[in-house]
Amino acid sequence: MLTRFAVALLWLAHWLPLPVLARVGQGLGLLLYAAAPRRRHIVEVNLALCFPELDETARNKLARAHFRALGRSLLERGLVWWGSAGRLRRLIRIEGVHRVHELRAAGRPVILLAPHFVGLDAGGSRVVMDFDVVSVYARQKNKVIDRWLHHGRSRFGQPLLLSRQDGVRATVKAMKAGHPFYYLPDMDFRGKDSIFVPFFGVPAATITGLPRLAKLAGAAVVPCVTRMLPGGDGYVVEIGEAWADYPTDDVAADTERMNRWIESMVRTMPEQYYWVHRRFKTRPVGVSRPY
Numbered sequence: 001m002l003t004r005f006a007v008a009l010l011w012l013a014h015w016l017p018l019p020v021l022a023r024v025g026q027g028l029g030l031l032l033y034a035a036a037p038r039r040r041h042i043v044e045v046n047l048a049l050c051f052p053e054l055d056e057t058a059r060n061k062l063a064r065a066h067f068r069a070l071g072r073s074l075l076e077r078g079l080v081w082w083g084s085a086g087r088l089r090r091l092i093r094i095e096g097v098h099r100v101h102e103l104r105a106a107g108r109p110v111i112l113l114a115p116h117f118v119g120l121d122a123g124g125s126r127v128v129m130d131f132d133v134v135s136v137y138a139r140q141k142n143k144v145i146d147r148w149l150h151h152g153r154s155r156f157g158q159p160l161l162l163s164r165q166d167g168v169r170a171t172v173k174a175m176k177a178g179h180p181f182y183y184l185p186d187m188d189f190r191g192k193d194s195i196f197v198p199f200f201g202v203p204a205a206t207i208t209g210l211p212r213l214a215k216l217a218g219a220a221v222v223p224c225v226t227r228m229l230p231g232g233d234g235y236v237v238e239i240g241e242a243w244a245d246y247p248t249d250d251v252a253a254d255t256e257r258m259n260r261w262i263e264s265m266v267r268t269m270p271e272q273y274y275w276v277h278r279r280f281k282t283r284p285v286g287v288s289r290p291y
């Protein structure tokens with residue numbers, strides 16, 4: 001019942017002008033900062049590990065800024081679920097889309113490398129207006145949330161949503177058929193395909209899927225970063241140049257290159273990275289867990 005009530009509030013809120021919605025969302029984020037000590041602790045640990053050069057005051061300020069951005073992204077999820085295509089095109093700009101068109105015209109499969117920033121779902125909803133992407137959808141335990149998340153990711157175009165159980169073969173087949181792969185690689189899944197490579201100088205269990213998929217499909221790796229803009233300016237999806245000389249024959253080096261690039265993007269907007277995730281929950285043998 002509580003979940004349905006929250007979804008109803010999201011539906012009501014999505015009618016608000018974005019500047020108003022943004023301010024309310026930031027307030028929601030500060031409420032979460034105060035009321036969710038477990039998640040706040042995870043954020044604080046992550047920031048201490050990744051930004052040891054900052055003092056405690058600066059890290060606390062960054063943590064509050066993160067929760068404000070997180071609150072916005074949660075409340076603005078209603079735009080993704082119910083906003084009209086015209087409104088979303090106005091609120092979510094996309095830059096560099098010609099790069100994907102050119103690669104596809106040349107018959108090259110494409111991996112859109114999309115790290116976990118808070119604007120990820122907004123960016124994904126905009127990308128599917130231009131391309132019928134393939135992506136991996138993790139089914140949610142809450143059936144109401146699962147229904148609306150799936151709805152939000154499939155309401156435009158004809159995206160192909162695969163489960164992790166569908167495996168690599170289905171993903172490669174879809175890419176070779178012309179579906180750009182909207183790929184989210186930067187979470188700790190504790191899987192057998194993970195290796196430890198540095199992230200902000202800290203060994204992080206990181207899946208090796210990017211170089212393996214790029215090699216299997218002969219795909220170009222294209223950066224795809226969504227930035228949440230201040231107030232009523234919405235979002236911008238930045239599609240960059242395809243990576244040169246990638247992949248190589250060194251999977252570990254290729255995976256580390258991915259992490260270095262994600263780190264460089266995080267440094268441009270550190271408050272918008274998804275710090276509430278326990279990125280360092282899996283530790284090397286003999287190393288204690290930080291959370």
